[in-house]
Amino acid sequence: MKKHAVAPSVKKKRKRSCSISQISDLETLFALLLASLSNQPQATLPFINKCLFIFRNSLLLSKSSVTPILALLPSLLSSTHSKIAIRAANVVGAASLASLELNEEIATDSETVRGLISLLExxxxxxxxxxxxxxxxxxxxxxxxQQLITFSALHKLMFVFLQIFKRLESVCLWSDRNESFQSLKIGFREDELSMALLSAITxxxxxxxxxxxxxxxxxLSEAILSLLKEIRANASHNLLIKGAVKSNDEVHVCKSHIGVSDLAESIFRVSIYASQLTVxxxxxxxxxxxxxxxxTSFEDFMSNYWEFSPFLLTRTLEDLKVNDMFNPFIQSLNWNGSVPSLLHSTLQGLVSCFPIASEEQNILNFLNEVKDRIGCPIIYQQDIRVVKTESQSRKETHYFQEPLCLTTEDVLKCEQAYKEGYTVALRGLEFRYRSIAAIADALALMFGQPSVGANLYLTPSNSQGxxxxxxxxxxxxxxxxxSKKWTVYSRPGQLLPRLYDNLCGSDVDCTKAGRSEFFLxxxxxxxxxxxxPHEAYTNYGVDNGSPGFSLHLTLSIEVEPPFEWEGVVHFTLHCWSENWKRPCCDATNYLSQKLxxxxxxxxxxxIGIISTSDPSFRKAYLSAADSLPSDVYNRxxxxQRKNFLDLIDKIRNECKFSEVLSNIEVAIQKNKDPFDQIQWLWVLSMEKEANNGYxxxxxxxxxxxxxCAKHKDKLEAAFLKVKSRFCSEVVFDDIVTSHRMLLQKYKKTRRQYVNGMISLHDKL
Structure with a gap:
């Protein structure tokens, strides 16, 4: 009897449910939904919920238009009944995925976007x-x-994530293919909400x-940056150790589609404007x-040694006790007398520092170029070299033969290579240690350059790297x-080599060159x-009491083209011509403009022709070194003013019209760019919208x-007039100001790069 009494009731309920789901006309369904919302009785909530469920499935299956329900979404999203708001959010998600047109339709409706974002509270x-x-x-x-960012969705997501995320130990990695860096993604053990929040934030x-x-x-930026770094550190622990990714076998892992490179990019981006990462x-x-x-030590160095002669500063133990700017870095190495532990602590957890173009003015261009690779382990030949030079052959031998990302296993191989006499050379320490970044930045300010590089060299006893x-x-x-013994040979010529010059064959014959030896x-x-030319090697340390091995750091003053004297003159001509051409040119005379x-x-x-043979054009320009004490800076x-005026005189006296034409013709015949030496200036000029002559x-x-074919005489006369007026009208003090602004443009992007990389390493 009980079965017969219950059965009709069950059957009736199923029939009612089917009648709702069988409504295929979305307009009819929309009308019923609208009527239910207008009445708002508690009894209609299940019906509303079911209608929204049908809308969502219809969108996923047939990509139907969301227009009928679009007007209702703000009200549905703001419903006091959580189940309705949940269903409404699901409809938004389904519509967003159904087609690009529906996605744009949703995103364009500001009320819907605001309503969705309000649910994050x-x-x-x-x-x-x-x-x-x-x-x-x-x-x-x-x-x-962009719509979500405009309506502050990111800020709310960050705030919520900071409030609810508590379990760092729940973060893990997973991979659907293998354990390569590109396939590794972030997962959370039994925490799907944290997974969704982090995915949206990233x-x-x-x-x-x-x-x-x-x-x-x-x-908010500082708090989220700190948390993202902790999540990355926890997820990336023993990143590429064989068998490290075990989450594929775990049942309760919530798998996001956020790769470790995506998380690294987010950390880099949030760090761009962090002001206290490096001081x-x-x-x-x-x-x-x-x-x-x-x-007067700095002035003495600049007068007698800079770009001219080697210089040795011998430090006593008392000097080191009073002041050693490398102390924070040395302490971070955790040196305990064991070279293997030093190697392990130094190399473990390092990421690759991909090179950034010297003239790059937008850090996001760099990030777009290295997308899917940022945050990957160090790469051989780019970030690290393991090399030794045999005394008989004088040739370098590399321990690793092919470019590769160094795994933990490879780090252990570096320790073995060290035991076999190889030097481990690590570049880019200014991107990996805050303490080194602070030194490099100070040195760049002193020498008026955008940046200074820093490399580390660890050499075993009785060896040459x-x-x-x-x-x-x-x-x-x-x-x-x-300790290490250095031999420095006299420079083979008067011309200073330039940054990015081809240095193949730089191992010149020094048998007849003068030499100096320094024991550090x-x-x-x-x-x-x-x-x-120079070379260095260690000995056994028996005679001098030293430990035999060597760990040294090189700070590199890299003079970019705009900061050589030739670059300064090119920049001066560019600035002067921008102001001079406007009143000079007859706007109605097309030929005059061309000339x-x-x-x-x-x-x-x-100017480029002169600089190929005149050493003074290749020297570094230091007038922008405004971090110096005022008296030192003024002197x-x-x-620098005297140098500038001397160079202007050389331009006035040595620039020949016929020589320029001949040089351009030869370059064209050899399929070379006659304007290659001012490539950086072309890039700088392209930032301006107006016609600037480039x-x-x-x-x-x-x-x-x-x-030249039709008006060669007029062109020569115009050239001589431009040269004469330029040499007569340029003012050094104006150039100091303008060039300092150029320096700041270069430094801005470099500083952002350093901030991002320091955050990915977060070493002292």
């Missing part, structure tokens, strides 16, 4: 999870990402432009560390541990100017040929 975890998933679904298009951070990143509140050391500290304790060579940059060799102990500093434009570019070529500036170079060459 809910204390209901189920509702919060649905809202977060809907945000992720909506974020599949660039337009929707997607939106990586969609921000620079202004949007800058607009993240400082307190430059005071001038006095660096001066004592590199040039000695005398008040790099073969004899010369560099295209000046270096300060700073002996950290142990802990704390000593050796300066080697660019172009001076002036071509003449300015010919003068650029003429240095006066000396149009497509192929057009300039065509115009030049046409003018």
């Amino acid at each position: 809910s204390s209901d975890r189920d509702l919060l999870f649905s809202a977060c998933n809907a945000v992720l679904d909506l974020s599949i298009t660039t337009f929707a990402q 997607v939106l951070i990586n969609a921000c432009d620079l202004k949007q990143l800058h607009n993240i509140p400082k307190s 430059s050391l005071p001038f006095e500290v660096v001066q004592r560390g590199l040039f000695g304790t005398s008040d 790099l073969a004899r060579h010369f560099d295209d940059h000046c270096v300060f060799v700073c002996q950290i541990f142990g 102990r802990e704390g000593d500093v050796l300066y080697i100017p660019r172009g001076f 002036v434009l071509i003449s300015v570019n010919l003068l650029h070529v003429a 240095l500036t006066e000396n 149009m497509d170079r192929s057009f300039i060459i065509e115009d030049l040929r046409s003018l």
Whole structure:
């Protein structure tokens, strides 16, 4: 009897349910939904819920138009009944994934976007999870990402994540293919809400432009950066150890589609505007560390050694006790007398520092180039070398033969290579240690350069790492541990090698060259100017009491093209011509405009011709070194003023019209770019919208040929006029100001790069 009594009731309920689900006309369903919402009785809630469920499934299956329900979504999302709001969020997600058109339709409706974002404030975890998933679904298009960022979705996601995420130990890695870096993704054990929040945060951070990143509140930015770094560190522990990714076998892992590179990019981006990641050391500290304790030591160095001759600063133990700018770095190495442990602690956890173009003015361009690779382990030949030079052959031998990402297993191989006499050379320490970044930044300010590089070399006893060579940059060799003997040969020519010059064959014959030998102990500093061949080796340490091995750091002063004197003159001509051409040119005379434009570019070529044989054009320009004490800066500036006027006189007297034409013709015949030496200036000029005289170079060459064929005399007269007026009208003080602004443009992007990389390493 009980079965017969219950059965009709069950059957009736099923029939009613089927009648709702069988409504295939979405307009009819919409009308019923609208009527139910208008009445708002409690009894209609299951019906509303079912209608929204049908809408969602219809969108997923047939990609139906969301227009009928679009007007209702803001009200549905703001419903006080969590189940309705959840269903509404699911409809938003389904519509966002159904098609690009529906995605844009949703994202364009500001009320719907605001309503969705408001759900992120809910204390209901189920509702919060649905809202977060809907945000992720909506974020599949660039337009929707920008809409969400505009309405502060990112800020709310960050705030919620900081409130609810408590279990760092729940973070893990998973992979659907193998354990390569590109396939590793972030997972959470039994925490799907944290997984959804982190995924949405990462997607939106990586969609921000620079202004949007800058607009993240400082307190929120700092808090989320700290947490993202902790999550990455926990997830990436023993990143590529064989068998490290075990989450594939775990049943309760919530798997996101956020790769470890996506998380690394987010950390980099949030770090771009962090102001306290690196703080430059005071001038006095660096001066004592590199040039000695005398008040005039830096000026003496600049007058007698800079770009001219090697210089050795011998430090006593008392000097090191009073002030050693490398102490924070040394302490971070956890040196306990064991070289293997030193190698392990130094190399473990390092990520690759991909090179950034010197003229790059937008850090996001760099991030787009290295997408899916940022945060990957160090790469051989790019970040690290393991090399030795045999005394008989004088040739370098590499322990690793092919470029590869170094796994933990490879780090152990580095320890074995060290035992076999190989030097381990690690580049880019200014991107890996805050303490080194502070030193490098101070040194860059002192020498008026955008940045300074820092490399580390660990050499075993009785061994030589790099073969004899010369560099295209000046270096300060700073002996950290142990000792090393250096032989520096006289420079084979008067011309300084330039950054990015081809140095193949830099192991020149030094059998007849003069030489100087320097023995460096802990704390000593050796300066080697660019172009001076040198080599170094360790001994057993029996006779001199040293431990035999060597750990030294090189600080590299890399003079970029805009910061050589030739670059300064090119920049001066560029600035002057921008102001001079406007009143000079007859706007109605097309030929006059062409003559002036071509003449300015010919003068650029003429300056390049002189600089190929005149050493003074290749020296570093230091007038922007405004971190120096005022008296030192003023004396240095006066000396720079004299150099500038001398160079202008050379341009006035040595730039020949016929020589320029001949040089361009030869370059064209050899399929070379006659304007290659001012490539950086072309990039700088392209930032301006107005016509600035730096149009497509192929057009300039065509115009030049046409003018030489028809108006060669007029072109020569215009060239001489441009040269004469330029040399007569330029003012050094104006250039100091303008060039300092150029320096700041270069430094801005470098600082952002350093901030991002320091955050990915977070070492002292």
